[in-house]
Amino acid sequence: MDISTLLAFAAAFFVFAASPGPDNMTIVARTISHGAAGGIAYGAGTVAGILIFLTLAAFGLSIIAAEMGIVMTILRYAGAAYLIWMGIKLWTAEPVVPALQPTSERRGVLAIFATGVALNLGNPKMPLFYIALLPNVVGSSLTPGHVAALAAVILAVETVVIGGHVILAGRARKLLRTPTVVRRVNRTAGGVMVGAGLAVMASR
Numbered sequence: 490m491d492i493s494t495l496l497a498f499a500a501a502f503f504v505f506a507a508s509p510g511p512d513n514m515t516i517v518a519r520t521i522s523h524g525a526a527g528g529i530a531y532g533a534g535t536v537a538g539i540l541i542f543l544t545l546a547a548f549g550l551s552i553i554a555a556e557m558g559i560v561m562t563i564l565r566y567a568g569a570a571y572l573i574w575m576g577i578k579l580w581t582a583e584p585v586v587p588a589l590q591p592t593s594e595r596r597g598v599l600a601i602f603a604t605g606v607a608l609n610l611g612n613p614k615m616p617l618f619y620i621a622l623l624p625n626v627v628g629s630s631l632t633p634g635h636v637a638a639l640a641a642v643i644l645a646v647e648t649v650v651i652g653g654h655v656i657l658a659g660r661a662r663k664l665l666r667t668p669t670v671v672r673r674v675n676r677t678a679g680g681v682m683v684g685a686g687l688a689v690m691a692s693r
Contacts, residue, residue: 534605576682
C-alpha cells in the first residue's frame with residue numbers, strides 16, 4: 490500500500506471522524522463535566538469500536554456485521570440509554586467547582602470506555618462506511634500489513650480529533666469558578682448527552 494493510498498484514506502477518515510455527531514458531542518460533554526479522563530475514555534472506546542470493524546473488514550466479515558441487526562440494535566440502545574442516564578444524572582447533580590471535586594467523581598472510566606465501544610459497534614453506519622470505503626481505497630482484500638497501516642492512520646487521525654475536542658473542552662472547563670456557572674454547564678452538558686443518546690436511538 491503506497492503513501493498516496495494511505496493519505497486518501499486518512500483524508501476520508503478525518504472527514505468521517507471530525508464531522509459533528511453524538512460521539513464528538515459526548516467527548517466534549519464528558520470532558521467539561523468530569524475532566525479530560527472522561528473525554529479520553531469515551532474517545533478511546535469509540536476508537537476500539539472502529540478498530541474492531543476494521544478487523545472484521547480485514548477478514549471479510551463486515552457484510553456479516555452489517556446483517557447482525559438484532560445484536561447491533563441491542564448495543565446501540567444499551568449505549569444510548571447509558572448516555573441518557575449519564576445526562577440526567579449530570580443535569581440533577583449538585584454543582585461542584587472542578588478543583589473541589591472529590592476523587593470518586595473520576596471513577597467509572599471503564600464504564601465510559603465500554604459505552605463508547607458499544608455505541609460504535611451498534612452504529613449502523615460503521616459497517617456501511619467500511620464496505621463503501623475500503624474496497625475503493627485499498628482494493629477488495631486486506632493483508633495484515635494493510636490492516637496495520639490503516640490502524641496506524643486511524644489512531645493518528647483519532648488522536649488529533651479526540652485530542653482537539655478534549656483540549657478545547659478542557660479550556661472551557663477552566664472557566665468553571667462558581668457553583669452557579671458549574672450548574673449551568675452541567676445542565677448544558679447533560680442536555681447534550683441526553684440529546685446524543687436520543688440521536689443514537691433515532692439513527693437507522
